[in-house]
Amino acid sequence: MGFQNTLYCKVLVLTCILLLLSIPLAGSSYLNFLACMALVYSIWALGYNLLLGYTGLLSFGHGAYFGLGAYTVAILTTRYSIQSLPVVLGTAILVSTFFGTIIGYLCARHVAKYFALLTLAFSQLFYALTFKLYKWTGGSDGIGVKPLKLLGLEFSGIGDTVSYYYLVLLFFLLSLYTSWRIVNSPFGKALQAIRDNPLKAESIGIPVKRYKWYAFIVSTVYSGLAGALYAPLFGHVVPDLFHFSFSGEVLFATLLGGHRIFIGPVIGAIVFTIARSYITAVTIYWPLVLGLLLVIVALFFPHGVIGTLYTTLKGRFRRL
Amino acid sequence: MMWMLRFILDGFFYASILFLISSGLTLIFSVAGIINLAHGCLYMLGAYIAATLIKSLIDTPYAILAFPVAAFIVGLLGLFIERFIIRWIYGRDLVYQLLLTFGLALILSDITRIVFGTEPIYVTKLYINTGVIDILGSFYPVYNFIVIIVSLIIGCLIWIILYKTRIGMMIRACALDREMSEAIGLNTGNVFSLTFLMGAILAGISGALVVPQSAAMLGIDADALVESFIVIVIGGVGSIKGAFIGSLLIGLIRSFGIVFFPEIELAIAYLVMIVVLLVRPRGLFGREFRVA
């Protein structure tokens, strides 16, 4: 059975990768764009879920690190004309990780609701600052982003979206792999122990606060990467990225897929991106529809849509 | 000197509105344990309802009734939301509570837009007709004094209800330990409903009080919510006294910040909050909280 399982698993993963690789073959630049967006959200949600699903910490301010990554790219490419891909992406991740380290240290001492409130407040602080430091950040008008360059190729979501899609896909697969490794490492298991029972974890010698802090830092690395990839995709960034309602989107995407399943956030992010794109195109009452969706998920899908489907299906199969 | 006095009064005025919003938020939080992200929308709705009522009643003496009526309607809405929606998720994970109230906030703000339209609603007459008084040679609007006094009265009322009545005792018991309260025979469900009613009324009345001197418009919900978060984090989550001191602090910081350090006025509130959390993680008047 075990062998078959892994074989199925491998086939499934391979099919998914092939499917992802073949998206640009459809030749629709909008589809590529949407796929890029879904994958960027996926990277963000993957990192976010290390904190939410695996450590049990609810952040309502992860837009801050996403925004820091995006703004770093925008400022480097536009203000300083540095467009080298590795330099820009590297700096963006460094900047967001740097702030993540400091803020994570301050936040990790708190639990549950206080943690959520504190992260929310910090992201609003960044929101206020981006508004205020308009000479640098462009304020509410935002700031444009120039394409990234590597080996003579240009990467951006404005012109040739195919190359940018493959870039995002590469980083997505990398993120998927690394977070899989993290989750299954001793560190990942320790995080899950903290999530399930912090007191017990403390008593068996896990440094709870420090590990929470580490988890926070790791999740900001992913957020920074996602933000850095988001910026050239849209070619423009605005302070809204720091607003708590934007952080709410990643929470929603993660829960939509199910935060107790490894792949849940990815599926959630993809479904969320596609659904939102269609809802906003179809009706101007999209906040209402989106809100209703949120309420429905919160009330009736305790393990996320995918998680709930999975458990009900499993229950049915077992009965057969 | 008289300019100083004005800034203090401005600070008091801002603080009194902030206090009404944040006390409702902190009450719901301490009793039911819910971070109500839809609280700002209740405030906005209170503003819209009051504005519409005042506008249609402006030439009659009944215009004053708009305030209690708006508060009452919003209170009922809060009660409704608690009874039929939030009730389902009390025992559940924090994430679902936040997701739910976030969804409710989206729905409520969109319904506000659908019902009242995208245009702001202004009521000018009431504010102007209450007149101005002369303090040491400079004008000051009477309406601001009324708001400060009303807010103080409501603050006293909350204190009396919480500490001098049987209902207040029940509310405090629930806030302290829900399971224990249930064990000694309290109907915690009713207490929660009552708390939501009170919290929503407070949000509604603060929205209504803001209308005559400003306007009912879209987008005021998010700002109010974030500012009251700062207040309750500084004052200590779950403490009415904390909300009072916190809003006073923010109000005064803001009005003096405009004069003395305008560049970082907006950020200074956040900085105060961060300092408080570093020095005293549970806020100025917060209880020691339990893990889990």
Add this chain to the structure above:
Amino acid sequence: MGEVSRRDFIKGLIGGLIVGGIVGAAGGYVATPPREKTVTIEKTVATGTPKTQTVTVTETVTAKPSARKVPSKPIKLGVITVLTGPGAMLFSTGLKALEMEVEKINAQGGILGRKIKLIVRDSGGKPDKCIEHFKRLVTEEGVDYITVGATSAEACALAPIAEELGVLTLIQEGTATKLFEEIDPHPKYVFRIDNYDALDAISHAIAIHRTWPDARKFAVIGADYVWGHDEWNIITTVLKKLVPDMEIVAEAWPPLFAKDYSAHISKVLAAKPDVVELCLWGGDLVTCIKQGIGYGLFKQCRVSSVTGGEYIWGLGTECPEGILCSTRYYFLYPPWDRWPLNREFNEEFHRRYPNVRGGYPGFNCNSAYTAIHALKLAIEKAYTIVGGWPTTEEIISVMENLMVPTPGGYRYFRKEDHQMLGYAVSGLTKVSKEFGFAILDPVWVVTPEEMTPPPGVKWKEWVESWRRKE
């Protein structure tokens, strides 16, 4: 028609068949871009010479086949605007005016017989949604042209994408100065209708000086974001040129969408300025004026506002008199008896939407009107020139020098930077019992020549280059 030789006739027939066939094929192949393949046809033309003489002229025409015939299906016009969130109050009235005008045009048969179909998308004021909608409208919905009534941030985000995708995009608002100064300095597909922020500020500063030439001490209460600071920066730069001994005595910067301005008003009043400028818009401006009444602001100094115009309607008859307001379009100017187009537009709007913001169109309604009529005029003009349904490029080349009669008078696009030029209106508030709110009376205008930098010149360089006339 004179006699045509048989051979030529057959040639013409065959040529016609080829063209017809290709047009038909192109009609069927909507998705494919216009083919580069060109056909050479011989056309026989009979001239108006006397009967006895028949002249046969053979000319070679290179035609892009798909450009000739007017398609029968409606024109798809994508509209991206803000209908939700706090920005909605700025743009929702513009959409109403646009719908009104499109309905009117369609009732008269559309553009060259083609009806206009609006595909409206709400961006919620968020540039990322705006970009998403734009891409979707172009690639999935296949819209022909796009008009955008959205914020500065959205316009700045959209312009590069519109240029890249090659879609004619009319930006109604989105009046960031940097759009054509920095982001898109040589636009091809992007046009902007309304006066941009720098023009607002320059014209307003000129108006302040004309109204109160004796004012020396200035103060500002401005929205604390890039627009507020920019406007104040431009106003003071211009005022310094006009009044070299002016001084700024106080600045107060409330955040955008603030609900309480009391501390800011207190601060400004403490400095005893001659003129207080309110760099605010929408509900913020109304709230600030209202609280200013309570603080005796209007008794102690003169007040001006760079946006004023229509927002003060929200104050009803309580509006203080004598505030200097500037605006891009004012519903009573040009006077209705002198410019019937303005009267018709206002009456029609008032009849349809008596409860929308005072019941009269604002500046974004005028720009919506201008956008759709500029498009109509450009297409019709291009049609008469090229003799068929024009391509986007042909429309653009016509539009680049187009003069459009709008409710606010004639306005025209400038070829170099695709910016439409029109005058700005300023005036002092005066409560009108007839309208139930304060109108501007007297009104004066600042002409485009007075306030617009030459193409390619940034406002700052231009203002710095002003010399005083002795």
